[in-house]
Amino acid sequence: MTRIVAFPKTGRPDAPQAAGRVGLPAAASLTEVFAGAAGDAAAAGFVLAQLGRAGGPVLWIQDQLSRRETGQPYLPGLRAQGLGAGRLLLLTLTRPADVLVAAEEGLGCAALAGVVAEIWGDPSALCFTATKRLALRAEAQGVPCWLIRHGATADLSAARDRWRIRSLPAARHPDDPRAPGDPCWGLELFRSRDKVPGRWQARHDRAADRIDLAATVPDGTLAADTGPAGQCHAG
C-alpha cells in the first residue's frame, strides 16, 4: 500500500527527521542524477524544478552524444518552468572531459544560479577525482552543480546526493480523461551524505510549482501519522 509521507520545507515537529528534506540541498553542492532511457526527460524536469525559480542565469552544458540522443533544452518549454528568456546559457561540447572543465569554470562564477552538466555514458574522464573537484568547487563558491548522466552506471563518485529518476504514468488530467496530466516521476535517492536514502513517487504540481512525494514502500512507523498530503516546494 502507498502512504503519503510529508517533507515540509520548514520542518514539522512530527516529520521524520531522518528523511531530511528532499529537493534542493541545504548547501549548494554536487548532485548526480541518473536519467532513464533517451526518451525520458524526467531527470531534466526534476533538475529544472529545483533550479527554475532561483534567480540568475543557469549554465547548461551538454556533450554531443547527449544532445543527439536526448535533444537539447528547449526554451519555450523551459519558460513554463520559470527559466525565462536570457537566463539560459547553453554550451555544447564534443568531449566529456571538456564538459567537466567547462563545469568547473562555471562553478567559479558566483553570478550563476546553477550549473547543469549532461554526460552520456561512462567516460574515463568522469572519475572519482573529477566529481570530487566539482563537489568542492560547488561548495566553495555556493553554486549548485547538477550532473545528469544518461545511459550510465553508478560507479564511484563524490556527489553528495545521487538520484535515479524515471518517468511514471502521469496524473489524471483535470479536464480530459484521455490526456496525461501533471508529470509523475519515480525518484530513488540511493546514496546521500546527509539524508536517508529512499524511493518516492513524485508528482510535479506545475500550477503550484511543488513536488508532492509519496513513499512507494509501506512504512510502519508512519502509519499512525496520517497528516495532510505533504509537499516540498521546488524553488
Add this chain to the structure above:
Amino acid sequence: MERWQRIQDQQGNVTPDDLPLALTREGPHGPVVHALNRAARLAGVTQGARVVDMRALCPGLQVDYADPAGDQAALGRMALWARRWCPWTVADGGGDTAGLVLDTTGSDHLWGGEAAMLAGIEAELSTLGYTARLALAPTWGAAWALARFGPVRAIWRGAADLAVLPVAGLRLGAETLLLLQRLGLKTVGDLAAVPRLGLARRFARAALADNPLLRLDQMTGHLAEPLAPPDAPPVFRATVRLAEPILDPTHHLPALCADLGARLAAGNQGARKLWLTVYRTDGEVSRISAATAAASRDAAHLAFLFRDRLQAIKPGFGFDLITLEAPVVEPLALTQTRLGGGQDSTLALSQLVDRLTTRFGAAALSRPGLRASHVPERAERQAPPVGPAPPLLPPLPDHGERPLRLLAPPEEIRVLYAVPEGPPAQFVWRRQTHRTTRYQGPERIAPEWWQDRPGTRLRDYFKVEDEAGCRYWLYREGLHDDGRGGDPRWFVHGMFA
C-alpha cells in the same frame, strides 16, 4: 573614382583607360552620375546627369555604385596620413567639393620651399594612385578657390590672383551663385568692387554659406577661419623589447596585460579585441587574437584569454619584440564597487563567457532567446551571450504546452494508427516499439507561407504517453489528401518531463 579604380586593381579587375566608366548615386529621378573617368568625360558624359540619359549618349558606358561614406572615411584617413608634411590637417567638405586642408605655416622650409613642397605632395599622392589639384595661399578660402579655379600648383602672389577667379570660388550655395550671376557679378574682382555697404544690406540675413561678403572676408583674411584638426584615434599598445630572442612569451604576458590595462584605464576605455603579436628574428610576424564579450581592462582577465593559446603562436627561431594591442575598444568608465563587498554579477558573467568562448570557441556557447513564431524550431533564436535581451516587437503567441527537450532535427518514426487523422496507437522510434496509452491533441501548426517553401505541409502535434510513462511530442506532417506529396510522415520532435 580613383579610389574605385584602386579597389578594382587590388581585386584584379584591371579596367582599360579607354573604357568609359561612371559611378552612380541615387537621385530623385533614378540614379545619377557621381563620378566619371576621362574616357567618359571625352564621350560627353557630365557629372550630375541621369544615367539613362548618359547611356543614350554613350551606349558603352560602364556603371557601378559609388560609396560616398567610404570616400568620406578614406578622406579622413588621408587627412591623418597628410600629417607627414605639417601637424595641422583637416578633411574639408564632402561629395563633389571634398578636399584636404593643410596649414603649412612654418613647415614649408623643411621640404625645400613652397613650390618644392607642392611638387612633393603631388608626387606622393600620385604614388597612391590619386591625382590632386594643389594650391598654396594664406587663407583657407583663397586656397580653396585657387585649387579649383586657378592654375596648376598655384601659389598665391597677391590679391590680383584672386580677382580673376569666378565667384564660384567663394564656396557659396547654388542659389546665391545664380543670384550673383543675375546681378552680373562674374568674378571675385567684380564682387570686391561693389560698395561694401550695399552688399552688407543685401545679404544681412544670409547665413555664412550663402553670404558672399563674409566669404570674401574669409578669402582675404579679414575674417579668421582657423583649422580644427581632429585628433588621431589613440592606439592602445603595450610593447616589450627583449635583449635576446626567446621562444615562449608566457612570462611577459602579465606585465604586458598590466601595461595595456593601465593605458586603457588612462583613456577610460576597455578592450573588446586583443592582438598579441610577436616579431620574429627572421622578419616574420605571428599573431593570435582574442575577443571579450564586454569591454574589459582587467589585467588578470586579459591574461587568461591567452593562457592556453600561446602554443598557437609560431616562434620560429625566437622573437625579440612582443606587442599586445587593443584594436577595438569601447568606453568603459570607472564604476564604484559595492560597499558591502561581493562581485558585480554582470561583470562576473561576461568574464565567464569570455573564458568559455576563448577555450571552446564562440560557436559552442549560445544564449537562446524567444521569437514570435508558431513553428517550434523557429520560436527560439540565438542572442548574444551577454547584455540585455533584445525586445520582442510583436507579443509572443500563446502557445500550448511545449516540451522540455527538442530533437533537432526531428526523427522519423513508423506509426500504427486507428484513424488517419487521429493519434498513433503505436510507434517505433529508434527500433523500439512504444504503445500509446494516453494522448493530447492534435495541435495544428500551419507553415509560415511568408518564409517557407511552397509545398510545405502542415503539422499536427500530439502529446502522447507510452506505457512506460515517457511523454513524447509527435507530429504528423501533412494530411492524406492535401495533394502535397504522398502519405503523411510522422516524427518525434520532443520530450516532456
